[in-house]
Amino acid sequence: MSSAAVRVTDTSPRGKMIAGTLVIAYALLTMIPLVWIVATSFKSPPDSISYPPKVLFEPTLEGYVNLFTTRSRQTPEYIDSLGPPATWYDSLVRERNMVITGESRFAGRYMNSVIIGFGSTFLAVFLGTLAAYAFSRFRIPLRDDLLFFILSTRMMPPVAVAIPIYLMYRGLGLSDTHLGMILLYTAVNLSLSVWLLKGFVDEIPREYEEAAVVDGYTRFQAFIKVVLPQMRAGIAATAIFCLIFSWNEYAFALLLTSGTAQTAPPFIPIIIGEGGLDWPAVAAGTTLFLVPVVVFTVLLRRQLLRGITFGAVRR
Amino acid sequence: MSAAALIGATKRFGDTTAVDAMSLEVADGEFVVLLGPTGAGKTTTLRLFAGLERPDHGRVTIGGADVTATGPAERDVAFVFQQYSLYPHLTVYENLAFPLKAPGRRMGAAAIRRRVTEIAELLRIAPKLKNRVTALSGGEMQRVSIGRALVREPSLFLMDEPLSSLDAKLREDLRVELKRIQRDLGATIVYVTHDQLEAMTLADRIGVLSAGRLIQVDTPRAVYETPADITAAQRLGSPQINLVPPAAMALDCPAGAATAGVRPEDIILVPGRADTRDVTGGATGGVTGAVLAVEHFGVETVALVEIAGRQVHALVGPRADFAHGSPVAATVRPGAALFFDSSGVRL
Numbered sequence: 001m002s003s004a005a006v007r008v009t010d011t012s013p014r015g016k017m018i019a020g021t022l023v024i025a026y027a028l029l030t031m032i033p034l035v036w037i038v039a040t041s042f043k044s045p046p047d048s049i050s051y052p053p054k055v056l057f058e059p060t061l062e063g064y065v066n067l068f069t070t071r072s073r074q075t076p077e078y079i080d081s082l083g084p085p086a087t088w089y090d091s092l093v094r095e096r097n098m099v100i101t102g103e104s105r106f107a108g109r110y111m112n113s114v115i116i117g118f119g120s121t122f123l124a125v126f127l128g129t130l131a132a133y134a135f136s137r138f139r140i141p142l143r144d145d146l147l148f149f150i151l152s153t154r155m156m157p158p159v160a161v162a163i164p165i166y167l168m169y170r171g172l173g174l175s176d177t178h179l180g181m182i183l184l185y186t187a188v189n190l191s192l193s194v195w196l197l198k199g200f201v202d203e204i205p206r207e208y209e210e211a212a213v214v215d216g217y218t219r220f221q222a223f224i225k226v227v228l229p230q231m232r233a234g235i236a237a238t239a240i241f242c243l244i245f246s247w248n249e250y251a252f253a254l255l256l257t258s259g260t261a262q263t264a265p266p267f268i269p270i271i272i273g274e275g276g277l278d279w280p281a282v283a284a285g286t287t288l289f290l291v292p293v294v295v296f297t298v299l300l301r302r303q304l305l306r307g308i309t310f311g312a313v314r315r
Numbered sequence: 316m317s318a319a320a321l322i323g324a325t326k327r328f329g330d331t332t333a334v335d336a337m338s339l340e341v342a343d344g345e346f347v348v349l350l351g352p353t354g355a356g357k358t359t360t361l362r363l364f365a366g367l368e369r370p371d372h373g374r375v376t377i378g379g380a381d382v383t384a385t386g387p388a389e390r391d392v393a394f395v396f397q398q399y400s401l402y403p404h405l406t407v408y409e410n411l412a413f414p415l416k417a418p419g420r421r422m423g424a425a426a427i428r429r430r431v432t433e434i435a436e437l438l439r440i441a442p443k444l445k446n447r448v449t450a451l452s453g454g455e456m457q458r459v460s461i462g463r464a465l466v467r468e469p470s471l472f473l474m475d476e477p478l479s480s481l482d483a484k485l486r487e488d489l490r491v492e493l494k495r496i497q498r499d500l501g502a503t504i505v506y507v508t509h510d511q512l513e514a515m516t517l518a519d520r521i522g523v524l525s526a527g528r529l530i531q532v533d534t535p536r537a538v539y540e541t542p543a544d545i546t547a548a549q550r551l552g553s554p555q556i557n558l559v560p561p562a563a564m565a566l567d568c569p570a571g572a573a574t575a576g577v578r579p580e581d582i583i584l585v586p587g588r589a590d591t592r593d594v595t596g597g598a599t600g601g602v603t604g605a606v607l608a609v610e611h612f613g614v615e616t617v618a619l620v621e622i623a624g625r626q627v628h629a630l631v632g633p634r635a636d637f638a639h640g641s642p643v644a645a646t647v648r649p650g651a652a653l654f655f656d657s658s659g660v661r662l
């Protein structure tokens with residue numbers, strides 16, 4: 001295509017400006033809650049609950065310090081007797097007549113979220129890919145019924161299965177374990193993953209694998225070398241969906257975990273400061289909690305957007 | 316020794332018999348073209364040779380060995396698919412190298428590079444080796460798919476309508492090239508098409524397929540001149556052979572003839588009515604018809620004539636001048652008519 005050619009989809013500069021303005025306005029509107037959370041995480045506790053709300057404020061890292069530490073209130077005399085503060089966060093805390101007594105449990109909870117979220121995403125996508133390939137390519141007895149059964153596992157609302165799963169997990173010793181949570185999220189995500197991925201495999205013509213097999217590859221090698229690369233976009237999309245679910249899941253995490261395997265979602269809202277919820281710390285936790293999903297999605301975005309160009313030869 | 320053969324091979328899909336008790340022998344270095352309409356079982360026949368389908372009955376041999384139960388990977392054949400033979404996630408080079416990198420082949424990287432370059436030059440796609448295949452034109456893609464088969468030097472090439480997605484000019488170019496390459500390499504090819512021109516120009520022998528059956532296997536000339544039945548007669552020739560009741564063309568016919576087949580080039584048209592022309596009193600056997608249309612195709616001109624209520628094509632001289640609706644006397648070149656019995660078999 002020559003650059004001089006005018007494409008019918010090109011709009012006038014004026015149209016572009018209007019469209020741009022609308023998009024920016026909409027983006028701002030949808031981003032207000034996010035911006036507010038991020039802003040709150042940099043406010044001091046009094047600023048965070050001041051009325052009317054403060055749009056302009058003096059940023060502080062107090063929320064983040066509070067998020068990662070436990071503190072205790074002391075008399076000014078005691079604090080003065082401690083000598084000069086060793087670090088910037090020590091001095092930040094002392095201004096409020098407190099001293100840091102230790103590390104909070106947030107880092108551990110966050111790590112749990114990472115292990116359980118990514119672990120279950122990997123498992124769901126891995127198993128889903130194999131199952132989707134089999135459902136798409138092999139003659140499986142009762143195939144359609146099996147597929148429906150897999151989908152039906154998703155139909156039950158979590159509240160309906162919460163109690164049985166709670167009892168079952170207690171009996172099996174899976175309550176409050178990483179393995180238990182990974183298995184649970186994998187099971188929930190598997191139906192989505194099998195169905196999504198099967199659609200992608202169905203779209204890949206069998207001829208590709210057959211060509212590879214005729215050329216001397218085994219079926220498994222053909223799967224690895226020919227099918228898998230063409231499933232990349234599908235796998236990326238599925239992984240994002242699975243991660244978003246297991247990363248954000250709240251109900252089961254609240255019910256089944258309390259300590260060792262507790263994830264961030266049930267932990268963040270109960271970060272208590274003096275005199276109630278420590279809003280800047282909650283906002284700081286939420287901000288940090290948002291980061292991995294955003295990074296993961298942005299990293300895989302190119303795979304998603306590149307689209308699925310099926311077939312080198314037009315149909 | 317035959318390079319490959321199907322022996323009474325049958326393949327059914329549910330109620331459809333895609334290939335029906337087919338026996339076909341392909342000699343070493345031979346170019347066999349299977350010609351038939353869509354659904355005739357051409358692709359299935361190739362897939363039987365390749366081992367992508369197992370016959371329900373019958374056997375398959377390659378290089379004299381029975382390979383009926385052998386998997387595709389061990390058969391040493393190359394398959395050019397009708398479509399989707401190139402991997403969109405790989406470059407042209409990687410696509411061409413793919414068959415050579417198969418685990419059983421144990422070819423060194425240098426040898427692979429040499430072979431791919433050689434084939435790319437043969438097919439004139441060397442400048443495109445680094446491109447993604449999705450960025451190629453239709454003709455280039457088709458060259459690459461043929462190249463993917465050629466890199467390997469297998470004992471049998473199977474090609475499923477490899478040129479069908481191309482425009483006429485490219486198709487002609489590639490056709491000529493393919494024939495040249497086949498001669499140079501002495502390759503054994505089973506080639507499938509529904510295009511009679513491809514079949515006639517490429518084939519050492521044409522196999523005419525209809526509804527899963529192999530009606531006739533012979534040289535293009537023999538199939539054209541002595542077709543086994545009406546279907547085979549209709550497969551070759553453009554315009555198609557004229558099928559008329561023998562009486563309509565006033566033909567002397569053998570006993571049992573239900574239909575006469577006359578090629579357009581075997582009909583001689585003379586302006587005027589048949590009886591008025593017959594001044595010598597000799598029995599010319601001509602019949603009178605009316606010219607419906609005259610089509611000029613450049614090298615040839617074809618007149619559409621109505622004779623006894625039927626439309627008949629006749630090849631006329633390039634400068635023939637027939638007025639629309641004017642009467643013509645039509646005679647058939649002596650001995651040129653083909654006769655078929657009521658079941659369609661040639662007598």
Ligand SMILES: Nc1ncnc2c1ncn2[C@@H]1O[C@H](COP(=O)(O)OP(=O)(O)O)[C@@H](O)[C@H]1O
Pocket residue numbers: 328331332333351352353354355356357358359360
């Ligand atoms: N995998 C299959 N499943 C069911 N029917 C098939 C299959 N492959 C081919 N057929 C049927 O067999 C017949 C021959 O098909 P095919 O060999 O593809 O014909 P062609 O290549 O000559 O167009 C067709 O009626 C087709 O519908």
Ligand SMILES: [Mg+2]
Pocket residue numbers: 357358359397475
């Ligand atoms: Mg076909």
